[in-house]
Amino acid sequence: MRRTFVAGVGMTAFGKYPExxxxxxxxxxxxxxxxxxxxxxxxxEMISCGCARSGTLQARESGVGQLVxxxxxxxxxxxxxxKAFCASGAMAFNVANMAVASGIHDVALVVGVERMSRRDGxxxxxxxxxxxxxxEQGFTPPAYYAMAARRHMDLYGTTREQIATVAVKNxxxxxxxxxxxxxxxxxxxxxxxxxxxxGSLNLLxxxxxxxxxAAAVIVSEEGARRLxxxxxxxxxxxxxxxxxxxxxxxxxxxxGLDRSTAGKAYAAAGFGPADIDVAEVHDSFxxxxxxxxxxxxxxxxxAGGKLVEAGETAVGGRIPVNTGGGLLNRGHPLGATxxxxxxxxxxxxxxxxxxxxxxxxxxxxAHINGxxxxxxxxxxxxxxxxxxxx
Amino acid sequence: MRYVxxxxxxxxxxxxxxxxxHQLLASQCPECGDVRLPSRTLCPNDLSPCEPIRLQGTxxxxxxxRVGLAPQGFEAPFWVGYVDLDGGARFFAQIGCLDGxxxxxxxxxxxxxxxxxxxxxxxxxxxxxxxxxxxxxx
Numbered sequence: 054m055r056r057t058f059v060a061g062v063g064m065t066a067f068g069k070y071p072e073x074x075x076x077x078x079x080x081x082x083x084x085x086x087x088x089x090x091x092x093x094x095x096x097x098e099m100i101s102c103g104c105a106r107s108g109t110l111q112a113r114e115s116g117v118g119q120l121v122x123x124x125x126x127x128x129x130x131x132x133x134x135x136k137a138f139c140a141s142g143a144m145a146f147n148v149a150n151m152a153v154a155s156g157i158h159d160v161a162l163v164v165g166v167e168r169m170s171r172r173d174g175x176x177x178x179x180x181x182x183x184x185x186x187x188x189e190q191g192f193t194p195p196a197y198y199a200m201a202a203r204r205h206m207d208l209y210g211t212t213r214e215q216i217a218t219v220a221v222k223n224x225x226x227x228x229x230x231x232x233x234x235x236x237x238x239x240x241x242x243x244x245x246x247x248x249x250x251x252g253s254l255n256l257l258x259x260x261x262x263x264x265x266x267a268a269a270v271i272v273s274e275e276g277a278r279r280l281x282x283x284x285x286x287x288x289x290x291x292x293x294x295x296x297x298x299x300x301x302x303x304x305x306x307x308x309g310l311d312r313s314t315a316g317k318a319y320a321a322a323g324f325g326p327a328d329i330d331v332a333e334v335h336d337s338f339x340x341x342x343x344x345x346x347x348x349x350x351x352x353x354x355x356a357g358g359k360l361v362e363a364g365e366t367a368v369g370g371r372i373p374v375n376t377g378g379g380l381l382n383r384g385h386p387l388g389a390t391x392x393x394x395x396x397x398x399x400x401x402x403x404x405x406x407x408x409x410x411x412x413x414x415x416x417x418x419a420h421i422n423g424x425x426x427x428x429x430x431x432x433x434x435x436x437x438x439x440x441x442x443x
Numbered sequence: 444m445r446y447v448x449x450x451x452x453x454x455x456x457x458x459x460x461x462x463x464x465h466q467l468l469a470s471q472c473p474e475c476g477d478v479r480l481p482s483r484t485l486c487p488n489d490l491s492p493c494e495p496i497r498l499q500g501t502x503x504x505x506x507x508x509r510v511g512l513a514p515q516g517f518e519a520p521f522w523v524g525y526v527d528l529d530g531g532a533r534f535f536a537q538i539g540c541l542d543g544x545x546x547x548x549x550x551x552x553x554x555x556x557x558x559x560x561x562x563x564x565x566x567x568x569x570x571x572x573x574x575x576x577x578x579x580x581x
Contacts, residue, residue: 184535185451185452186447186448186451186452186456186481186535187535188451188514189447189448189450189451189567189569190447190523190535190536190537190560190569190570191510191513191514191517191521191523191537191560191561192514192523192535193510193512193514195512196508196510196523199508200506200507200508200524200525203506203507203508203549204506204549207549248511248512249509249511249512250510250511250512251508251509251510251511251512252508252509256512298487299477299487299488301479301531301532301533302505302527302533305505305506305525428525428533428535
């Protein structure tokens with residue numbers, strides 16, 4: 054397999070843009086991304102596009118990647134459309150990375166896009182395709198995470214305040230990200246006093262819906278040479294996996310699927326959690342971030358609450374997590390999120406994150422979950438990036 | 444009034460017995476003994492054809508939470524949770540908790556009753572798991 058590199062990134066601001074379309078959102082992110090990479094649309098050899106709900110929400114089931122390509126004059130190329138729930142963008146990144154690593158293409162465009170604030174279709178924004186029987190009985194994603202929170206609190210003594218600290222920390226980070234959906238500072242009392250959603254989780258423990266797009270260009274060394282561009286962010290690993298559905302008696306205080314994908318990613322990259330300088334993790338709900346710390350190896354099982362309470366995962370701490378505001382505050386236009394994580398980490402590794410810069414960051418991790426199936430997540434994805442500019 | 448499972452799976456997860464009581468329709472692998480609810484055609488462990496079995500609907504709560512913001516078709520508040528059923532399967536369902544009862548929690552023994560759930564006009568009958576002794580403290 055060949056080495057692969059992120060050569061450029063771009064994204065829209067995330068928020069509610071009812072006047073925008075999948076095409077206009079994707080166009081804005083891609084144009085910024087191609088300019089960042091310093092390449093023309095004609096240089097793109099393939100498009101990999103993640104969009105989770107184009108069919109149910111926008112009455113466009115297939116061909117979102119073709120639509121975005123059409124918007125920016127990319128034609129006659131291979132286009133892959135990935136649907137992997139909240140991990141659709143991460144899956145698109147994984148597919149493009151495979152194509153470049155394998156030698157089939159030298160220049161791949163990844164785009165993730167979602168439009169949720171206005172619907173041209175009849176679907177609901179947050180359905181759980183793999184949990185239809187549970188949905189018939191009142192299942193909601195926050196209820197799932199609230200059960201995980203209760204197990205974690207029972208087993209490890211994690212406190213409600215520690216869980217709410219994730220939301221406060223990530224809002225503080227979002228305040229320094231002009232592209233985040235929610236930026237006004239919030240306090241622990243704001244989180245604890247917000248509307249109850251499920252179990253101990255309140256509204257400010259839950260990510261919002263929204264609109265947005267993000268894009269990245271992946272190149273091989275040969276591709277970079279041919280285009281005369283500098284690509285300094287290496288993709289050290291890109292791993293995705295489906296859930297372990299046969300295990301009915303899973304421990305909900307830990308997500309075993311994430312341990313599996315993270316383990317494979319660390320093995321492929323040749324480094325481990327102690328080497329990570331900055332991370333983006335799937336904080337769809339505040340408790341999730343605490344569990345991810347543990348499953349990704351940032352701390353021991355059960356120590357996640359104390360890690361965030363001590364400020365270790367804030368900018369300036371030992372391992373800053375969700376410096377862009379996370380799903381909770383940057384927002385979560387489903388298909389765009391996995392690519393927006395790559396945008397944030399690329400900016401961090403290039404030292405261009407402004408007020409939220411993690412000084413000296415050289416190695417980064419992106420983690421995402423997508424959907425549910427039979428009680429487990431449908432998808433987990435872990436991407437490792439490293440700066441090679443030395 | 445429909446049973447849970449009819450809309451999502453095409454068949455009810457509940458069966459009525461001769462006494463008018465209800466049981467859960469599950470499957471078991473004849474090779475490895477794995478029990479699944481809802482029932483499966485092939486065992487995910489060894490691809491053996493599964494056989495139908497009925498479960499009585501007794502078990503232990505693995506975890507449960509109160510839903511405060513209801514999804515479409517439901518009225519908050521109500522409790523949901525995972526129940527580890529006697530017989531082997533883990534099953535997501537509604538958990539019964541009346542005013543004055545202590546909160547359901549990990550380890551509580553439960554027994555199934557079949558009750559109307561949700562707030563849709565056509566009505567939905569589903570399993571609701573209630574504690575043997577919802578006032579017991581420890």
